[in-house]
Amino acid sequence: TPRVFSGIQPSGGLTLGNYLGAIKRFVEKQAEPIEQVYCVVDMHAITVWQDPEALRRQTRELTAGYLAAGIDPTRSILFNQSQVKEHAELGWIFNCVARMGWMQRMTQWKDKAGKNTQNASLGLLAYPSLMAADILVYHATEVPVGEDQKQHVELTRDIATKFNHDYGVDFFPIPEPRIEGAATRVMSLRDGSKKMSKSDPSDASRINMTDDADTIAKKIRKAKTDPEALPSEAKGLEDRPEARNLVNIYAGLAEMSVDQVLAEAGGKQFSEFKPMLSELAVAKLSPISNEMSRLMQDPAEIDRILGQGADRAREIAAPILTKTKEIVGMVG
Numbered sequence: 001t002p003r004v005f006s007g008i009q010p011s012g013g014l015t016l017g018n019y020l021g022a023i024k025r026f027v028e029k030q031a032e033p034i035e036q037v038y039c040v041v042d043m044h045a046i047t048v049w050q051d052p053e054a055l056r057r058q059t060r061e062l063t064a065g066y067l068a069a070g071i072d073p074t075r076s077i078l079f080n081q082s083q084v085k086e087h088a089e090l091g092w093i094f095n096c097v098a099r100m101g102w103m104q105r106m107t108q109w110k111d112k113a114g115k116n117t118q119n120a121s122l123g124l125l126a127y128p129s130l131m132a133a134d135i136l137v138y139h140a141t142e143v144p145v146g147e148d149q150k151q152h153v154e155l156t157r158d159i160a161t162k163f164n165h166d167y168g169v170d171f172f173p174i175p176e177p178r179i180e181g182a183a184t185r186v187m188s189l190r191d192g193s194k195k196m197s198k199s200d201p202s203d204a205s206r207i208n209m210t211d212d213a214d215t216i217a218k219k220i221r222k223a224k225t226d227p228e229a230l231p232s233e234a235k236g237l238e239d240r241p242e243a244r245n246l247v248n249i250y251a252g253l254a255e256m257s258v259d260q261v262l263a264e265a266g267g268k269q270f271s272e273f274k275p276m277l278s279e280l281a282v283a284k285l286s287p288i289s290n291e292m293s294r295l296m297q298d299p300a301e302i303d304r305i306l307g308q309g310a311d312r313a314r315e316i317a318a319p320i321l322t323k324t325k326e327i328v329g330m331v332g
């Protein structure tokens, strides 16, 4: 049976990048009659230091974000990674299948570890192997992600292929990354060559899902642009990364293609387009952030939803792990 898996790290607040590149697409996916599993990957978050209280709060806040955006926990399985120990167990087995060289080639490892790799956690290096376990412990075949996770999903394919080959089995499916829509790579509002990220030191570089209307409007007003008017076709945005980014964000939020946006906005100056974008962003995001704050007032209810999701997740993962251990030759 086809199955969808994806995850988000609770390592900071949710950004507009996470929303357009991931959560919004999960919500759209949910309309399809396929089993779907969505995870708060807290074990991935601790590959870099997380204050324990902050991790707890961010885990609940991300769960609230999933729910507020429209993930229905009775339809999709919504849970946090550390409650389903099968992820860690399969992750260890994959650590023994994957090669050091594969891990060291990952661009996210190179970016996050920086120059002083000797001081990075061992978990940060092994990160993609745990991600492969997240996906494959459900035999998931589809992985909706933003552009920046493509390389990790490809590594998951390599791990599945090598496992099947080494043990002479046809056990793990080879999952497909699903990178779709107008906003698969939302860029920083301050620098069109950098991705919008929760870890960027400048808060003005991103829109947080918890930003209020005034903050959103201010960040968009101050977003870096060029002095030209908008072109009337997508081709005209090729060498204009900041302009392209704002148009992509508009398209993602409005559920339009870039060409459709430019058919309306082509010829307009940013002094006119930016207020249009602010208005749209506030209209789409404030209901979500209001619902997030409402949900956050009842953390016990959030924990209950995560616990139920974990029980359902384990039902799928446990037999797949048992079978994996049998293939590997583990007794018990």
Ligand code: TYM
Binding pocket: 005, 006, 007, 008, 009, 010, 017, 018, 019, 020, 021, 022, 041, 044, 130, 131, 134, 135, 143, 144, 145, 146, 147, 148, 149, 152, 183, 184, 185, 186, 187, 195, 196, 197
């Ligand atoms: P994370 O937590 O960095 O991001 C979560 C999701 O949001 C997408 N995303 C973006 N999309 C468009 N533009 C952006 N600026 C942007 N920033 C983030 C990411 O591509 C991702 O889809 N390793 C993963 C988490 C993970 C996972 C998994 C994902 C762990 N296990 C298994 C899929 C399947 C990560 O760090 O995502």
